[in-house]
Protein backbone atom coordinates (compact mmCIF):
# COMPACT_ATOMS: atom_id res chain seq x y z
CA UNK A 1 0.00 0.00 0.00
CA UNK A 2 1.42 3.38 -0.97
CA UNK A 3 1.62 5.80 1.93
CA UNK A 4 -0.16 8.54 0.06
CA UNK A 5 -3.30 6.44 -0.29
CA UNK A 6 -3.67 6.10 3.49
CA UNK A 7 -6.28 8.51 4.85
CA UNK A 8 -4.74 11.34 6.89
CA UNK A 9 -6.96 10.52 9.86
CA UNK A 10 -5.52 7.00 9.85
CA UNK A 11 -2.01 8.44 9.76
CA UNK A 12 -2.79 10.58 12.77
CA UNK A 13 -4.60 7.89 14.74
CA UNK A 14 -2.18 6.54 17.28
CA UNK A 15 -1.66 2.82 16.81
CA UNK A 16 -4.69 2.22 14.59
CA UNK A 17 -3.05 1.88 11.18
CA UNK A 18 -3.90 -1.20 9.16
CA UNK A 19 -0.34 -1.38 7.78
CA UNK A 20 1.61 -4.34 9.18
CA UNK A 21 4.59 -3.29 11.29
CA UNK A 22 3.71 0.34 10.66
CA UNK A 23 5.01 2.89 13.13
CA UNK A 24 2.26 4.49 15.19
CA UNK A 25 1.69 8.20 14.62
CA UNK A 26 2.99 10.57 17.28
CA UNK A 27 0.47 11.42 20.00
CA UNK A 28 -0.88 14.99 19.92
CA UNK A 29 0.79 17.43 22.30
CA UNK A 30 -1.28 19.83 24.43
CA UNK A 31 -4.41 21.52 23.13
CA UNK A 32 -5.21 20.99 19.45
CA UNK A 33 -7.51 22.59 16.84
CA UNK A 34 -11.20 21.68 16.52
CA UNK A 35 -12.77 20.98 13.11
CA UNK A 36 -13.89 24.59 12.68
CA UNK A 37 -10.34 25.82 13.27
CA UNK A 38 -8.90 23.29 10.79
CA UNK A 39 -11.37 24.44 8.13
CA UNK A 40 -10.54 28.10 8.94
CA UNK A 41 -6.77 27.50 8.60
CA UNK A 42 -7.40 25.93 5.18
CA UNK A 43 -8.93 29.15 3.90
CA UNK A 44 -5.63 30.98 4.40
CA UNK A 45 -7.22 34.26 3.29
CA UNK A 46 -10.70 35.74 3.87
CA UNK A 47 -12.13 38.93 2.38
CA UNK A 48 -13.74 41.57 4.61
CA UNK A 49 -16.33 43.92 3.08
CA UNK A 50 -16.93 47.09 5.09
CA UNK A 51 -19.99 48.57 3.41
CA UNK A 52 -22.88 50.53 4.92
CA UNK A 53 -24.22 53.96 5.69
CA UNK A 54 -20.68 55.26 6.36
CA UNK A 55 -19.96 54.67 2.67
CA UNK A 56 -22.46 57.44 1.87
CA UNK A 57 -21.09 60.01 4.34
CA UNK A 58 -17.97 62.09 3.94
CA UNK A 59 -14.98 60.32 5.44
CA UNK A 60 -16.80 58.47 8.22
CA UNK A 61 -15.52 55.13 9.53
CA UNK A 62 -17.38 54.89 12.84
CA UNK A 63 -20.78 56.52 12.27
CA UNK A 64 -22.63 57.98 15.26
CA UNK A 65 -25.93 56.29 14.36
CA UNK A 66 -27.58 59.58 13.38
CA UNK A 67 -27.17 59.53 9.57
CA UNK A 68 -30.62 59.21 7.91
CA UNK A 69 -31.30 55.75 6.51
CA UNK A 70 -32.42 57.37 3.25
CA UNK A 71 -28.83 58.24 2.21
CA UNK A 72 -27.91 54.59 1.66
CA UNK A 73 -28.22 54.31 -2.11
CA UNK A 74 -25.65 52.29 -4.09
CA UNK A 75 -26.17 53.01 -7.78
CA UNK A 76 -24.81 49.76 -9.23
CA UNK A 77 -24.42 47.21 -6.42
CA UNK A 78 -23.06 43.96 -7.83
CA UNK A 79 -21.87 41.38 -5.29
CA UNK A 80 -20.86 39.12 -8.19
CA UNK A 81 -18.22 41.72 -9.08
CA UNK A 82 -16.89 41.40 -5.51
CA UNK A 83 -16.77 37.63 -5.91
CA UNK A 84 -14.87 37.92 -9.19
CA UNK A 85 -12.14 39.78 -7.29
CA UNK A 86 -12.00 37.01 -4.71
CA UNK A 87 -11.82 34.29 -7.33
CA UNK A 88 -8.98 36.06 -9.11
CA UNK A 89 -7.23 36.48 -5.77
CA UNK A 90 -7.80 32.86 -4.69
CA UNK A 91 -9.74 33.96 -1.60
CA UNK A 92 -12.33 31.30 -0.63
CA UNK A 93 -14.37 33.10 2.06
CA UNK A 94 -15.84 36.55 2.74
CA UNK A 95 -17.38 38.47 5.65
CA UNK A 96 -19.87 41.35 5.19
CA UNK A 97 -20.55 44.08 7.77
CA UNK A 98 -24.29 43.40 8.04
CA UNK A 99 -24.36 46.03 10.83
CA UNK A 100 -21.42 48.21 11.82
CA UNK A 101 -21.15 50.44 14.92
CA UNK A 102 -23.61 52.99 13.42
CA UNK A 103 -26.39 50.39 13.77
CA UNK A 104 -27.63 50.62 10.17
CA UNK A 105 -28.72 47.18 8.95
CA UNK A 106 -27.93 46.00 5.42
CA UNK A 107 -30.87 43.61 5.58
CA UNK A 108 -34.56 44.46 6.27
CA UNK A 109 -34.52 43.39 9.94
CA UNK A 110 -37.95 43.04 11.51
CA UNK A 111 -36.57 44.62 14.73
CA UNK A 112 -35.59 48.11 13.56
CA UNK A 113 -36.47 50.78 11.03
CA UNK A 114 -32.82 51.77 10.74
CA UNK A 115 -32.12 49.60 7.74
CA UNK A 116 -32.21 49.25 3.95
CA UNK A 117 -36.00 49.21 4.10
CA UNK A 118 -35.97 52.96 4.80
CA UNK A 119 -33.27 53.76 2.29
CA UNK A 120 -33.61 55.16 -1.20
CA UNK A 121 -32.02 51.99 -2.61
CA UNK A 122 -34.49 49.84 -4.59
CA UNK A 123 -37.30 51.87 -2.96
CA UNK A 124 -36.63 50.13 0.33
CA UNK A 125 -37.14 46.67 -1.16
CA UNK A 126 -33.46 45.68 -1.32
CA UNK A 127 -31.46 43.30 0.89
CA UNK A 128 -27.66 43.52 0.63
CA UNK A 129 -27.11 40.49 2.88
CA UNK A 130 -29.29 38.39 0.55
CA UNK A 131 -27.40 39.59 -2.54
CA UNK A 132 -24.10 38.89 -0.77
CA UNK A 133 -24.93 35.33 0.35
CA UNK A 134 -26.46 34.51 -3.05
CA UNK A 135 -23.33 35.72 -4.85
CA UNK A 136 -21.15 33.73 -2.41
CA UNK A 137 -23.21 30.61 -3.10
CA UNK A 138 -23.07 31.11 -6.88
CA UNK A 139 -19.30 31.57 -6.84
CA UNK A 140 -18.37 28.89 -4.32
CA UNK A 141 -17.27 31.41 -1.66
CA UNK A 142 -17.97 30.77 2.05
CA UNK A 143 -20.16 33.54 3.49
CA UNK A 144 -19.55 35.14 6.88
CA UNK A 145 -21.37 37.87 8.81
CA UNK A 146 -20.14 40.78 10.91
CA UNK A 147 -22.97 41.84 13.20
CA UNK A 148 -21.34 44.63 15.21
CA UNK A 149 -22.01 44.15 18.93
CA UNK A 150 -21.53 47.92 19.43
CA UNK A 151 -24.58 49.84 18.14
CA UNK A 152 -24.62 53.62 18.48
CA UNK A 153 -28.08 53.97 16.92
CA UNK A 154 -29.70 51.79 19.60
CA UNK A 155 -27.90 53.80 22.28
CA UNK A 156 -29.82 56.86 21.10
CA UNK A 157 -33.14 55.37 22.27
CA UNK A 158 -34.17 56.94 25.59
CA UNK A 159 -35.23 53.55 26.97
CA UNK A 160 -31.91 51.86 26.06
CA UNK A 161 -30.59 49.26 28.51
CA UNK A 162 -28.02 46.54 27.97
CA UNK A 163 -30.70 43.95 28.84
CA UNK A 164 -33.03 45.30 26.12
CA UNK A 165 -30.12 45.44 23.68
CA UNK A 166 -29.19 41.85 24.47
CA UNK A 167 -32.62 40.74 23.19
CA UNK A 168 -32.54 43.12 20.22
CA UNK A 169 -29.17 41.81 19.11
CA UNK A 170 -30.21 38.19 19.76
CA UNK A 171 -33.24 38.67 17.47
CA UNK A 172 -31.08 40.11 14.73
CA UNK A 173 -28.47 37.40 15.14
CA UNK A 174 -31.19 34.76 14.82
CA UNK A 175 -32.49 36.41 11.62
CA UNK A 176 -29.04 36.34 10.07
CA UNK A 177 -28.12 32.86 11.27
CA UNK A 178 -31.37 31.24 10.13
CA UNK A 179 -32.58 33.12 7.02
CA UNK A 180 -29.42 33.27 4.93
CA UNK A 181 -28.16 29.72 4.48
CA UNK A 182 -24.83 28.46 5.75
CA UNK A 183 -22.74 31.07 7.58
CA UNK A 184 -19.08 30.16 8.01
CA UNK A 185 -17.91 32.89 10.36
CA UNK A 186 -19.35 35.49 12.70
CA UNK A 187 -17.31 38.46 13.83
CA UNK A 188 -17.72 39.87 17.33
CA UNK A 189 -15.75 43.09 17.13
CA UNK A 190 -14.50 44.16 20.56
CA UNK A 191 -14.34 47.84 19.58
CA UNK A 192 -16.69 49.93 21.74
CA UNK A 193 -18.30 46.83 23.22
CA UNK A 194 -16.96 46.82 26.79
CA UNK A 195 -20.42 47.03 28.41
CA UNK A 196 -21.30 43.70 26.77
CA UNK A 197 -20.23 41.25 29.43
CA UNK A 198 -19.54 37.54 29.05
CA UNK A 199 -23.09 36.54 30.20
CA UNK A 200 -24.49 38.69 27.36
CA UNK A 201 -22.32 36.85 24.85
CA UNK A 202 -23.32 33.52 26.43
CA UNK A 203 -26.88 34.02 25.13
CA UNK A 204 -25.66 35.00 21.70
CA UNK A 205 -23.20 32.13 21.57
CA UNK A 206 -26.06 29.65 22.10
CA UNK A 207 -27.84 31.06 19.05
CA UNK A 208 -24.77 30.68 16.84
CA UNK A 209 -24.03 27.15 17.98
CA UNK A 210 -27.68 25.97 17.74
CA UNK A 211 -28.19 27.35 14.25
CA UNK A 212 -24.71 27.16 12.66
CA UNK A 213 -22.58 24.40 14.22
CA UNK A 214 -19.71 24.94 11.74
CA UNK A 215 -19.61 28.73 12.11
CA UNK A 216 -16.21 30.02 13.26
CA UNK A 217 -16.55 32.66 16.00
CA UNK A 218 -14.10 35.58 16.01
CA UNK A 219 -14.09 36.93 19.55
CA UNK A 220 -12.11 39.32 21.73
CA UNK A 221 -12.37 40.65 25.28
CA UNK A 222 -15.70 39.54 26.78
CA UNK A 223 -16.63 37.17 23.97
CA UNK A 224 -13.24 35.48 24.24
CA UNK A 225 -14.53 32.35 26.10
CA UNK A 226 -16.54 31.48 22.97
CA UNK A 227 -13.91 32.34 20.39
CA UNK A 228 -12.57 29.89 17.83
CA UNK A 229 -10.19 32.59 16.64
CA UNK A 230 -8.75 35.63 18.42
CA UNK A 231 -7.87 39.16 17.34
CA UNK A 232 -4.16 39.43 16.51
CA UNK A 233 -3.64 42.69 18.44
CA UNK A 234 -3.14 45.29 15.68
CA UNK A 235 -4.69 46.29 12.37
CA UNK A 236 -1.39 46.61 10.48
CA UNK A 237 -1.02 42.95 9.56
CA UNK A 238 1.94 42.26 11.85
CA UNK A 239 1.65 39.03 13.82
CA UNK A 240 4.20 38.46 16.52
CA UNK A 241 7.28 36.31 16.13
CA UNK A 242 6.58 33.84 17.65
CA UNK A 243 2.85 33.55 17.05
CA UNK A 244 1.43 30.58 18.94
CA UNK A 245 -2.09 29.32 18.31
CA UNK A 246 -2.26 28.65 22.01
CA UNK A 247 -3.02 31.35 24.53
CA UNK A 248 -4.61 31.45 27.93
CA UNK A 249 -7.63 33.03 29.44
CA UNK A 250 -5.75 34.69 32.29
CA UNK A 251 -3.22 36.43 30.05
CA UNK A 252 -5.95 37.70 27.75
CA UNK A 253 -7.73 39.33 30.72
CA UNK A 254 -4.59 40.87 32.17
CA UNK A 255 -4.20 44.49 31.05
CA UNK A 256 -0.40 44.34 30.72
CA UNK A 257 -0.22 40.96 29.02
CA UNK A 258 -3.26 41.55 26.76
CA UNK A 259 -1.61 42.75 23.55
CA UNK A 260 1.30 40.30 23.78
CA UNK A 261 -1.11 37.43 24.41
CA UNK A 262 -3.05 38.42 21.29
CA UNK A 263 -0.06 39.16 19.10
CA UNK A 264 2.23 36.28 20.07
CA UNK A 265 -0.09 33.85 21.80
CA UNK A 266 1.17 32.02 24.88
CA UNK A 267 3.52 29.07 24.55
CA UNK A 268 1.76 26.03 25.99
CA UNK A 269 -1.29 28.12 26.93
CA UNK A 270 -4.41 26.26 27.99
CA UNK A 271 -6.62 27.19 25.01
CA UNK A 272 -6.21 26.72 21.26
CA UNK A 273 -7.40 30.05 19.79
CA UNK A 274 -5.32 31.04 16.73
CA UNK A 275 -4.93 34.66 15.63
CA UNK A 276 -6.90 36.19 12.74
CA UNK A 277 -5.24 39.19 11.08
CA UNK A 278 -7.67 41.95 10.00
CA UNK A 279 -6.22 44.64 7.78
CA UNK A 280 -7.56 46.91 5.03
CA UNK A 281 -6.30 47.37 1.47
CA UNK A 282 -6.59 51.11 2.25
CA UNK A 283 -5.88 53.30 5.28
CA UNK A 284 -9.61 53.19 6.24
CA UNK A 285 -12.06 50.34 6.65
CA UNK A 286 -14.77 52.09 4.58
CA UNK A 287 -14.38 53.47 1.05
CA UNK A 288 -13.30 57.07 0.57
CA UNK A 289 -12.39 58.34 -2.90
CA UNK A 290 -9.55 60.40 -1.34
CA UNK A 291 -7.79 57.07 -0.60
CA UNK A 292 -7.79 55.79 -4.20
CA UNK A 293 -4.15 56.89 -4.36
CA UNK A 294 -3.33 55.15 -1.06
CA UNK A 295 -4.30 51.56 -1.94
CA UNK A 296 -1.73 49.08 -0.62
CA UNK A 297 0.68 47.99 -3.34
CA UNK A 298 1.34 44.35 -4.27
CA UNK A 299 4.62 44.57 -2.32
CA UNK A 300 2.72 45.86 0.76
CA UNK A 301 0.22 42.99 0.48
CA UNK A 302 3.05 40.47 0.09
CA UNK A 303 4.67 41.83 3.28
CA UNK A 304 1.34 41.46 5.07
CA UNK A 305 0.81 37.95 3.70
CA UNK A 306 4.24 36.93 5.03
CA UNK A 307 3.63 38.46 8.48
CA UNK A 308 0.13 36.93 8.79
CA UNK A 309 -0.36 33.71 6.80
CA UNK A 310 3.40 33.25 7.03
CA UNK A 311 3.22 33.62 10.82
CA UNK A 312 0.68 30.95 11.59
CA UNK A 313 -2.37 33.21 11.12
CA UNK A 314 -5.20 33.67 8.59
CA UNK A 315 -5.41 36.97 6.73
CA UNK A 316 -8.75 38.83 6.76
CA UNK A 317 -8.21 41.40 4.03
CA UNK A 318 -10.70 44.27 3.73
CA UNK A 319 -11.96 45.46 0.32
CA UNK A 320 -14.29 48.44 0.81
CA UNK A 321 -16.99 48.74 -1.91
CA UNK A 322 -17.59 52.31 -3.15
CA UNK A 323 -20.81 54.33 -3.45
CA UNK A 324 -21.75 52.44 -6.57
CA UNK A 325 -21.53 49.19 -4.57
CA UNK A 326 -18.48 48.05 -6.57
CA UNK A 327 -14.84 47.37 -5.72
CA UNK A 328 -12.28 49.77 -7.15
CA UNK A 329 -10.21 48.17 -9.93
CA UNK A 330 -6.92 49.02 -8.15
CA UNK A 331 -7.80 46.97 -5.06
CA UNK A 332 -8.95 44.06 -7.23
CA UNK A 333 -5.93 44.11 -9.52
CA UNK A 334 -3.42 44.21 -6.65
CA UNK A 335 -5.11 41.25 -4.95
CA UNK A 336 -5.03 39.25 -8.20
CA UNK A 337 -1.35 40.07 -8.72
CA UNK A 338 -0.58 39.03 -5.15
CA UNK A 339 -2.19 35.65 -5.83
CA UNK A 340 -0.21 35.21 -9.05
CA UNK A 341 3.02 36.04 -7.21
CA UNK A 342 2.24 33.69 -4.30
CA UNK A 343 1.46 30.84 -6.70
CA UNK A 344 4.55 31.48 -8.82
CA UNK A 345 6.77 31.56 -5.73
CA UNK A 346 5.50 28.50 -3.90
CA UNK A 347 4.89 26.28 -6.94
CA UNK A 348 8.64 25.83 -7.30
CA UNK A 349 10.18 24.27 -4.21
CA UNK A 350 13.89 24.23 -5.00
CA UNK A 351 14.36 21.30 -2.62
CA UNK A 352 11.89 19.13 -4.53
CA UNK A 353 14.54 16.96 -6.20
CA UNK A 354 16.99 16.82 -3.32
CA UNK A 355 18.18 13.83 -1.30
CA UNK A 356 16.97 14.04 2.30
CA UNK A 357 18.41 12.65 5.51
CA UNK A 358 17.60 13.29 9.17
CA UNK A 359 19.26 12.60 12.51
CA UNK A 360 15.94 11.69 14.14
CA UNK A 361 13.94 9.02 12.32
CA UNK A 362 10.65 7.43 13.30
CA UNK A 363 10.49 5.03 10.37
CA UNK A 364 9.55 4.76 6.70
CA UNK A 365 6.01 5.92 7.16
CA UNK A 366 7.28 9.26 8.51
CA UNK A 367 10.30 9.60 6.25
CA UNK A 368 11.82 13.11 5.93
CA UNK A 369 11.31 13.01 2.16
CA UNK A 370 7.61 13.63 2.86
CA UNK A 371 8.63 17.20 3.67
CA UNK A 372 9.17 17.88 -0.04
CA UNK A 373 6.52 15.67 -1.69
CA UNK A 374 4.01 18.54 -1.98
CA UNK A 375 1.35 16.40 -0.31
CA UNK A 376 -0.15 17.99 2.82
CA UNK A 377 -1.40 14.58 3.99
CA UNK A 378 2.04 12.98 4.44
CA UNK A 379 4.54 14.14 7.02
CA UNK A 380 7.89 13.64 8.64
CA UNK A 381 8.04 12.73 12.32
CA UNK A 382 10.81 11.85 14.74
CA UNK A 383 11.05 9.26 17.51
CA UNK A 384 9.07 9.75 20.70
CA UNK A 385 11.19 11.36 23.39
CA UNK A 386 13.66 12.95 20.92
CA UNK A 387 12.61 16.52 20.24
CA UNK A 388 15.54 17.69 18.09
CA UNK A 389 16.47 16.78 14.54
CA UNK A 390 18.82 17.98 11.80
CA UNK A 391 17.26 17.41 8.40
CA UNK A 392 19.70 17.80 5.51
CA UNK A 393 18.73 18.39 1.89
CA UNK A 394 21.29 17.76 -0.85
CA UNK A 395 20.21 19.53 -4.03
CA UNK A 396 21.18 18.19 -7.50
CA UNK A 397 22.94 21.54 -8.09
CA UNK A 398 23.37 24.83 -6.29
CA UNK A 399 20.24 27.01 -6.37
CA UNK A 400 19.55 30.62 -5.41
CA UNK A 401 16.70 31.28 -3.01
CA UNK A 402 15.44 34.12 -0.80
CA UNK A 403 12.46 32.65 1.00
CA UNK A 404 11.56 29.52 2.98
CA UNK A 405 8.43 27.93 4.37
CA UNK A 406 7.87 25.33 7.09
CA UNK A 407 4.56 23.72 8.09
CA UNK A 408 3.77 21.68 11.18
CA UNK A 409 1.06 19.01 11.51
CA UNK A 410 -1.27 21.30 13.48
CA UNK A 411 -3.60 18.43 14.40
CA UNK A 412 -0.76 17.21 16.63
CA UNK A 413 -0.36 20.50 18.54
CA UNK A 414 2.54 22.95 18.80
CA UNK A 415 5.54 20.61 19.02
CA UNK A 416 8.60 22.48 17.76
CA UNK A 417 9.57 25.51 19.85
CA UNK A 418 12.96 26.50 18.40
CA UNK A 419 14.36 26.05 14.90
CA UNK A 420 16.73 27.56 12.36
CA UNK A 421 17.93 27.01 8.80
CA UNK A 422 21.49 26.74 7.54
CA UNK A 423 23.11 26.43 4.13
CA UNK A 424 26.40 25.07 2.83
CA UNK A 425 28.25 24.50 -0.42
CA UNK A 426 30.37 21.56 0.70
CA UNK A 427 28.07 19.83 3.20
CA UNK A 428 30.59 20.49 5.99
CA UNK A 429 30.77 24.23 6.68
CA UNK A 430 27.37 25.63 7.54
CA UNK A 431 26.10 29.22 7.74
CA UNK A 432 22.86 30.12 9.54
CA UNK A 433 20.44 32.27 7.57
CA UNK A 434 20.46 35.28 9.97
CA UNK A 435 16.67 35.82 9.79
CA UNK A 436 16.20 32.26 11.11
CA UNK A 437 18.54 32.50 14.10
CA UNK A 438 15.84 32.88 16.75
CA UNK A 439 12.73 31.25 15.31
CA UNK A 440 10.32 29.58 17.74
CA UNK A 441 6.77 28.75 16.57
CA UNK A 442 5.84 26.92 13.37
CA UNK A 443 2.11 26.06 13.34
CA UNK A 444 0.14 26.03 10.10
CA UNK A 445 2.71 27.93 8.00
CA UNK A 446 5.86 29.90 8.77
CA UNK A 447 7.51 31.96 6.02
CA UNK A 448 10.87 33.74 6.26
CA UNK A 449 12.36 36.05 3.63
CA UNK A 450 16.05 36.95 3.41
CA UNK A 451 18.78 38.18 1.07
CA UNK A 452 19.38 35.71 -1.77
CA UNK A 453 21.56 32.71 -0.89
CA UNK A 454 23.13 30.28 -3.38
CA UNK A 455 23.73 26.81 -1.97
CA UNK A 456 23.80 23.10 -2.79
CA UNK A 457 23.02 21.98 0.79
CA UNK A 458 20.25 23.17 3.11
CA UNK A 459 19.81 22.05 6.71
CA UNK A 460 16.63 22.47 8.75
CA UNK A 461 17.55 22.37 12.43
CA UNK A 462 14.84 21.50 14.95
CA UNK A 463 16.54 22.72 18.11
CA UNK A 464 13.92 22.38 20.84
CA UNK A 465 10.38 21.18 21.27
CA UNK A 466 7.52 20.01 23.42
CA UNK A 467 7.52 16.70 21.59
CA UNK A 468 9.17 14.97 18.68
CA UNK A 469 8.76 17.03 15.48
CA UNK A 470 5.82 16.42 13.11
CA UNK A 471 6.25 18.55 9.99
CA UNK A 472 4.53 18.22 6.64
CA UNK A 473 6.27 20.73 4.35
CA UNK A 474 9.62 22.43 4.10
CA UNK A 475 10.78 24.38 1.08
CA UNK A 476 13.11 27.09 -0.16
CA UNK A 477 11.94 29.38 -2.96
CA UNK A 478 12.83 32.36 -5.12
CA UNK A 479 10.27 35.15 -4.63
CA UNK A 480 8.40 36.05 -7.81
CA UNK A 481 9.45 39.39 -9.32
CA UNK A 482 5.82 40.52 -9.56
CA UNK A 483 5.59 40.63 -5.77
CA UNK A 484 7.92 43.65 -5.85
CA UNK A 485 5.37 45.92 -7.60
Ligand code: OTN
Pocket residue numbers: 188189190191192220221231234235278
Ligand atom coordinates in the same frame (compact mmCIF):
# COMPACT_ATOMS: atom_id res chain seq x y z
O1 OTN B 1 -9.72 52.62 18.71
N1 OTN B 1 -9.93 51.42 18.57
O2 OTN B 1 -10.96 50.96 19.07
C1 OTN B 1 -9.00 50.63 17.85
C2 OTN B 1 -7.97 51.30 17.23
C3 OTN B 1 -7.02 50.60 16.49
C4 OTN B 1 -7.12 49.24 16.39
C5 OTN B 1 -8.17 48.57 16.98
C6 OTN B 1 -9.10 49.24 17.72
S1 OTN B 1 -10.45 48.42 18.46
C7 OTN B 1 -10.11 46.76 18.36
O3 OTN B 1 -10.56 46.30 17.11
C8 OTN B 1 -10.30 44.95 16.90
C9 OTN B 1 -10.71 44.60 15.50
O4 OTN B 1 -9.87 45.21 14.57
C10 OTN B 1 -11.00 44.10 17.95
O5 OTN B 1 -12.37 44.23 17.87
C11 OTN B 1 -10.55 44.56 19.34
O6 OTN B 1 -11.24 43.88 20.35
C12 OTN B 1 -10.77 46.04 19.50
O7 OTN B 1 -10.22 46.48 20.75
